[in-house]
Amino acid sequence: MADQDKRDQRVFRLSRRKALKGLTAGVGALALPGRDASASVWESFFQKNFRELTREEIRGILARLEKKYSEAFGKDVTVKATPPIEGVLYGYGLDLSRCIGCRRCVYACVDENNQSRDPQIHWITVLQLEKEKGVDLEEAQKYYNPKEVPEPGHFYMPVQCQQCRKPPCTKVCPVQATWKENDGIVVVDYNWCIGCRYCMAACPYGARHFNWKKPGLPAKEMNPDTHYLGNRPRPVGVVEKCTFCVQRTREQPGRYPACVEICPTGTRKFGNLLDPESEIRYIIENKRVFILKEDLNTQPQFYYFYAT
Amino acid sequence: MRKIWEFFKGTLVLVAKGSKAYYSWLLFLLALMTIGAFAYAYQLKAGLIATAMRDQCSWGFYISNFTFLVGVAAAAVLLVIPAYVYNWKPIKEIAILGEMLAVSAMVMCLLFVTVDIGRPDRFWHLIPKIGILNFPQSLLAWDVVVLNTYLFLNLMIAVYVLYQMYHRREPNKAVFNPLILFSIPAAVSIHTVTAFLYNGLAARPFWNASILAPGSWRRPSVPALRS
Numbered sequence: 189m190a191d192q193d194k195r196d197q198r199v200f201r202l203s204r205r206k207a208l209k210g211l212t213a214g215v216g217a218l219a220l221p222g223r224d225a226s227a228s229v230w231e232s233f234f235q236k237n238f239r240e241l242t243r244e245e246i247r248g249i250l251a252r253l254e255k256k257y258s259e260a261f262g263k264d265v266t267v268k269a270t271p272p273i274e275g276v277l278y279g280y281g282l283d284l285s286r287c288i289g290c291r292r293c294v295y296a297c298v299d300e301n302n303q304s305r306d307p308q309i310h311w312i313t314v315l316q317l318e319k320e321k322g323v324d325l326e327e328a329q330k331y332y333n334p335k336e337v338p339e340p341g342h343f344y345m346p347v348q349c350q351q352c353r354k355p356p357c358t359k360v361c362p363v364q365a366t367w368k369e370n371d372g373i374v375v376v377d378y379n380w381c382i383g384c385r386y387c388m389a390a391c392p393y394g395a396r397h398f399n400w401k402k403p404g405l406p407a408k409e410m411n412p413d414t415h416y417l418g419n420r421p422r423p424v425g426v427v428e429k430c431t432f433c434v435q436r437t438r439e440q441p442g443r444y445p446a447c448v449e450i451c452p453t454g455t456r457k458f459g460n461l462l463d464p465e466s467e468i469r470y471i472i473e474n475k476r477v478f479i480l481k482e483d484l485n486t487q488p489q490f491y492y493f494y495a496t
Numbered sequence: 497m498r499k500i501w502e503f504f505k506g507t508l509v510l511v512a513k514g515s516k517a518y519y520s521w522l523l524f525l526l527a528l529m530t531i532g533a534f535a536y537a538y539q540l541k542a543g544l545i546a547t548a549m550r551d552q553c554s555w556g557f558y559i560s561n562f563t564f565l566v567g568v569a570a571a572a573v574l575l576v577i578p579a580y581v582y583n584w585k586p587i588k589e590i591a592i593l594g595e596m597l598a599v600s601a602m603v604m605c606l607l608f609v610t611v612d613i614g615r616p617d618r619f620w621h622l623i624p625k626i627g628i629l630n631f632p633q634s635l636l637a638w639d640v641v642v643l644n645t646y647l648f649l650n651l652m653i654a655v656y657v658l659y660q661m662y663h664r665r666e667p668n669k670a671v672f673n674p675l676i677l678f679s680i681p682a683a684v685s686i687h688t689v690t691a692f693l694y695n696g697l698a699a700r701p702f703w704n705a706s707i708l709a710p711g712s713w714r715r716p717s718v719p720a721l722r723s
Binding site: 392398423 | 542543544545549551555612613614615616619621627628630635696697699
């Protein structure tokens with residue numbers, strides 16, 4: 189079943205809740221009409237969880253956000269809500285024998301996904317490990333900063349959201365502000381998240397990041413091609429994470445995530461796990477593959493491998 | 497109705513009367529509360545960055561205080577059981593103090609959680625039917641339910657007993673006993689809050705282990721991705 193159908197069905201099933209919500213919203217609007225409060229402030233305050241919205245409502249919200257962001261950043265910002273493509277389950281491969289630890293992926297991700305520059309938020313963390321010890325997270329160095337990489341005797345392991353098949357982060361969210369979509373991407377509704385950060389405690393990969401402060405995003409550097417569940421500008425006090433560049437990968441024709449595109453050594457591979465001819469399937473079937481923290485049964489869609 | 501009004505007015509008068517030492521103590525507490533209010537106003541304006549917590553350590557003093565106060569609140573059960581299950585007379589008089597301590601600890605718990613969340617304006621997302629309470633899958637949702645139940649229960653018991661005492665009457669057993677007996681499993685269930693909140697997470701195996709302290713002593717700098 190397509191995501192949109194499911195969404196519509198859910199909306200139909202929850203109609204009583206919707207009615208109650210409408211009632212509360214109505215009473216609230218009557219009780220709290222600020223004279224100079226613009227209508228859009230209240231609209232965003234009473235906005236429902238993304239998965240309970242109808243197509244009409246989503247269209248209205250996207251238009252409202254586009255207007256708001258275009259004004260704030262002084263350029264034409266588009267906000268999409270492209271649903272998952274049928275028959276696609278994204279998978280990611282990362283070749284540990286190739287990564288040189290240059291962190292170009294980290295900053296390409298920041299540029300593409302409109303992360304805060306001040307304070308810096310990085311969705312990708314590159315760990316420096318010792319060749320002698322192998323993948324031993326106890327010995328991992330996050331803040332390595334030499335003149336030149338790679339350093340002798342070391343190898344590098346970038347970690348980002350593993351898009352688990354059994355994500356612990358979505359389970360613990362007390363308000364269902366985060367969920368796994370049909371194409372395997374775990375997303376956050378930034379307008380529904382209450383910022384309790386339980387998902388960050390539950391994530392074994394440190395893949396979730398919090399907006400401790402109003403994100404510092406210079407208008408010049410802002411990427412105007414955005415997705416509602418992905419790289420649109422975030423408000424303060426909500427959690428965000430890697431979405432495999434949902435604004436790129438869900439398009440038809442799609443584009444690779446920014447980190448795959450930028451990598452100078454071809455370390456990063458991306459494709460459809462359901463397509464037997466895809467590169468990622470070839471890697472899983474023919475290379476030495478492992479997943480991170482396998483013992484936790486999170487079943488990532490992110491595969492580390494050694495090509496050589 | 498008039499009696500209830502009398503009770504609230506009377507207790508307010510009683511609370512406002514006291515010696516110099518009592519007043520200075522109240523003033524001192526009020527001063528602390530004012531500082532707290534200003535600090536929270538600053539945090540609302542600046543964001544949670546004011547707390548100096550970061551992604552690597554995203555839960556701090558707020559949550560540890562919260563779990564500590566849950567323990568304090570649940571301790572009331574240690575007074576309630578001997579007083580009302582075993583009918584031990586001498587402790588009955590202080591059992592009500594235990595209940596009131598539980599109420600104040602509970603209020604502090606909920607306030608600590610409130611100041612810890614990034615978007616307190618969206619607290620209504622937690623209310624079932626209006627928002628979405630992810631119960632029972634999220635253990636935080638379980639916490640919200642049991643904490644509020646326990647608070648409500650203890651508030652009812654304490655106010656009811658005080659009300660009867662104010663009018664110099666014995667509490668009505670038919671009303672009182674079911675509530676107090678229900679508060680015992682409720683106290684046990686709030687004890688699960690601390691345990692579930694920390695130990696429900698496979699990602700953090702060290703959080704509920706006796707090795708936590710020596711582990712961090714051995715390696716003071718926290719390596720990446722360590723639990």
